[in-house]
Amino acid sequence: MRRGYHAGMSEFIIGVTGGVASGKSEVTRRFEALGIVVADADLAAREAVAPGSEGLAEVVAQFGPDVLAADGGLDRAAMRRHVFGNDAERRSLEAIIHPRVRAALRDICVAAPGAYAIAAIPLLAEGGGRDAYPWLSRILVVDVPADVQRARVMARDRVDATLAQQMVAAQATRDQRLAIADDIVVNTGAIDELDAQVAALDRRYRALAASH
Template identity: 60%
Template sequence: MTAHHNPYVVALTGGIAAGKSAVTRRFEAHGIAVYDADVAAREVVKPGSEGLQAIVDSFGPDVLDAGGQLDRAGMRRRVFADETARRTLEAITHPRVRTWLREHAESDRGPYCLLAIPLLAENIDHYRWVQRILVVDAPETVQLERLMKRDGIDAALAQRMIERQASRSQRLALADDVIENGGDEAALDAAVAELHARYLALAAAI
């Protein structure tokens, strides 16, 4: 009989355009599995899922596109303008996303795994079960610049998107580890390699 594998779970978070995906790609290059809340959010509302059915029950069939998928852009516009609709949607999707992440983490067979959770600070009470929190941090000026470039939007919209998230200080207050990503992406290699070694050691100790 094999011993029960207790997964060592690191939650990774950071503000919008802080460079989370650049960091997760580097952990994946070390052979570490990354379970992403954004992927989970799509999985839990795919056609045939309970999540999608619950959205249709709450919002009506016009939330689907011609192919029977959730019309994500339409839904985003709808909840952006309507706080009640946003809460309803989150009550359907968030618990399912958390369950998906937890199930994937618990069945992971690597030395440790990462959960990429953009809104970790906003939902921290639901993630008390993770062992460690890694924050990818960048100055707000850098976030703004990257966001405008990435999404082709103006400064005012980029600023609003940043302000809708937890503040930088709220995220940093949760951090066990911080990767500073205000400069050149190549500098991330050494930072990730160092943390990878640290997490292997921590995982081996449990």
């Protein structure tokens, strides 16, 4: 039996990912409405370097005390300046944060009540995919064409086309995400069209989890 696993907990775990402005949060909200626990990688990353955490202490040891804000928390703007354009520094930061994020997501999912659980991981393709998350049972990609992403980013963040393109280009390509997908939600239509897609996936995942 896997360490930390007890009967009645979720060993069937779905990784949900997608590019910027693809509608990942709209999809995960619908799973939550169906009673599914969603563990959020962005939240786990913030908690990994929360004030007083071992993760924050490691960051300070690695990068120096100037990355601390006056309140003792991480000064994210200062941290961004440290790693911007510096791959070695960025990898050092990721080596501190990413293992903690992966462990936190898995702990939340395994402890979740219900037939299955979801780990929402925006940068799943960029962060190593299946190799980095071998405990994912399936990967669900929320998919939209790049031109739709750009238009949504411009509308959502009130940025120009050049910056929107840079934000899309900074992530994995659409093909790279689709290459790791077991399941795909196409989110090019109206938001309420997601309801039927998510309901169908929920039925499928419950059946798969029961036979897992």
